Amino acid sequence: MSTSEPSADGSLPEDTEAVRRALVAWYEADHRAYPWRETTDPYAIWVSEVMSQQTQLDRVVRAFEGFVERWPDVEALAAADRSEVVGFWSSHSLGYNNRARYLHEAAGQVVEEFDGSFPETPAELQELQGVGPYTANAVASFAFNNGDAVVDTNVKRVLYRAFSVPDDDTAFEEAAEALMPDGESRVWNNAVMELGGVACEKTPACDTAECPWREWCDAYATGDFSAPDVPTQSAFEGSRRQFRGRVVRVLGEYDSLPLSELGPRIRVDYTPDGEHGREWLSDLLSDLADDGLVALDTDGETTARLRQ
């Protein structure tokens, strides 16, 4: 341990144990009940985490229940047609369709490379398609109580406000790890994310949510509830993303469609030789084909369908 490096946990309260106890007690006294909090099945937890990467939790519940009912375990998902999984994703408005492909792909990995049982460490979990540092830690924590401290944007906001941890990924990771009680990743990561979700949202609710960290919180003391910067995204309306999504949703409703019939269903101003015509549509479709979501049949007039 070098003494010249600035230590990220230097700003954490001295009585770490009291901080920990307060949060865990607060979480255990009351928290939102979600179906994935009622299970330690790694398959169910993994599915819920991938869905939650992009969709607000209250909207995930219905999709989650439908998904695990239709594909109850990793073998069932691995055996499914990809088009069915992508179609489900699209019809439940779950966003980024690539994630449906990742799920299907990773289910195959678990069956083929891990003998059908999920790996239990964050490092191994990250070998699965679509599973990065965040999801690996979440699954390892909630399924196996075997994770490191989870750092997502909620956690960053909490650490930034409460303990003035600088807006820096390494600093966040070190502070999160220093706070987490050894061997208690399941309850701890649940509790921290609950705090970020109900008490320390963009608009804080310190008193109404009875935040357990008020006595240590820098933001509560100063009234400065600013949060780490999040990059803004370009408009969705009229974007390429919107038309990609539309293609997948339409193809989910048909077996296959010739481009001449697909085009007008994607945009009303579709004219084969116009600015948004055959060429524009082909570009979009070849990207979707590269992503493994769409199959193109170029025997005669080109037709498109969801990839099996």
Place this chain on the structure above:
DNA sequence: TTCCGGCGAT
């Protein structure tokens, strides 16, 4: 406009 983590391009 805001929300989100993983991936692929650079």
Place this chain on the structure above:
DNA sequence: ATCGCCGGAA
């Protein structure tokens, strides 16, 4: 290493 893309409801 860093950054833009990806969906679509709220």
